[in-house]
Amino acid sequence: DIVMTQSPDSLAVSLGERATINCKSSQSVLYSSNNKNYLAWYQQKPGQPPKLLIYWASSRESGVPDRFSGSGSGTDFTLTINSLQAEDVAVYYCQQYYVTPPTFGQGTKLEIK
Amino acid sequence: EVQLVESGGGLIQPGGSLRLSCAASGFTVSSNYMSWVRQAPGKGLEWVSVIYSGGATLYADSVRGRFTISRDNSKNTLFLLMNTLRAEDTAVYYCATLPSPGGLYYFDYWGQGTLVTVSS
Numbered sequence: 001d002i003v004m005t006q007s008p009d010s011l012a013v014s015l016g017e018r019a020t021i022n023c024k025s026s027q028s029v030l031y032s033s034n035n036k037n038y039l040a041w042y043q044q045k046p047g048q049p050p051k052l053l054i055y056w057a058s059s060r061e062s063g064v065p066d067r068f069s070g071s072g073s074g075t076d077f078t079l080t081i082n083s084l085q086a087e088d089v090a091v092y093y094c095q096q097y098y099v100t101p102p103t104f105g106q107g108t109k110l111e112i113k
Numbered sequence: 114e115v116q117l118v119e120s121g122g123g124l125i126q127p128g129g130s131l132r133l134s135c136a137a138s139g140f141t142v143s144s145n146y147m148s149w150v151r152q153a154p155g156k157g158l159e160w161v162s163v164i165y166s167g168g169a170t171l172y173a174d175s176v177r178g179r180f181t182i183s184r185d186n187s188k189n190t191l192f193l194l195m196n197t198l199r200a201e202d203t204a205v206y207y208c209a210t211l212p213s214p215g216g217l218y219y220f221d222y223w224g225q226g227t228l229v230t231v232s233s
Contacts, residue, residue: 040219042158049207049223050158061221093158097218101173104158 002026002096006105012113019081021108023094028074031098038098041070041079044107045090053092054079086112115139115222117208122227129198129231135191135208135224143186146211148220149193151204161206162193166215176202198231205229 003026013019029038037057042050052061054070057077067082081088089112094105121133133149149161162172162182170182181194191208205228209220 038217042220049226050220051223052219052221055212055217055219095158095219100171100218102160102218104160106157 001101002029002099002103004094004096004103004105006092006094006108008108009106010109010111012111013081013084014113015084015086017084019084019088019110021079021081021092021094021110023072023077023079023105025075025077025096025098029096029098030074037073037077038096039070039072039077040095040097041068042093042095043088043090044093050093081110084110084112115210117210117222117224119206119208119224119227122206122229124230124232125198126233127199127231130194130196131198131229133193133195133206133208133227133229135193137189137191137208140210141186142184142189142191145213146215147184147191148209148211148218149182149191150207150209150220150223151202152207152226153201153204156204159204160218163211163218164191195229198229200231203229203231 005024007022039057041054044050058070069080071078091107091109093107116138118136148163164170164182179197183192205226207226208224210222212221
């Protein structure tokens with residue numbers, strides 16, 4: 001199985017500032033035939049199910065604010081949240097879908113400083 | 114609007130069985146790939162199983178041989194039959210859709226989840 005490792009485990013960022021969450025996969029999730037990275041990001045607020053934010057490493061799901069962006073390729077990926085809002089407090093997960101079983105990172109808890 | 118509503122969770126003794134349901138609306142279950150994903154209390158997400166639109170199924174190693182995913186097309190409902198339950202199966206179980214037309218294992222819609230607690 002592909003192991004997904006996120007860093008940091010938690011972070012606190014001031015309102016209006018930028019939050020950066022990293023995700024590393026144990027093997028590349030870049031499919032050479034279509035040059036796509038099989039990597040998704042989710043947001044999970046307390047007591048709620050996960051919500052898809054990003055797929056193909058950088059494609060924003062419909063309705064997701066443009067302050068959320070994804071980047072990276074191969075084994076190293078980043079979720080960036082610009083101009084942090086209070087409603088962005090959540091746990092964020094990366095997930096690879098390059099191979100079965102799909103696997104998730106351990107999560108990064110984002111709080112307001 | 115896509116809606117997924119899980120039910121059937123509860124407290125069950127080790128070795129027991131439970132069947133979870135996921136009632137869908139806003140789309141046709143039989144035309145989509147659908148999965149179960151679980152989350153142990155305070156822990157991360159773990160994919161459990163998938164059923165393809167054509168009916169093929171796959172399972173995580175941790176549940177293969179004990180869990181069975183199925184659907185009832187007439188009720189537009191997904192199921193997860195869980196046998197020989199263990200303490201480590203304790204989790205919130207979410208049903209989720211995979212994006213159409215299928216084959217990509219990320220999850221675009223999620224239900225609210227149902228809690229399964231395996232304890233004596």
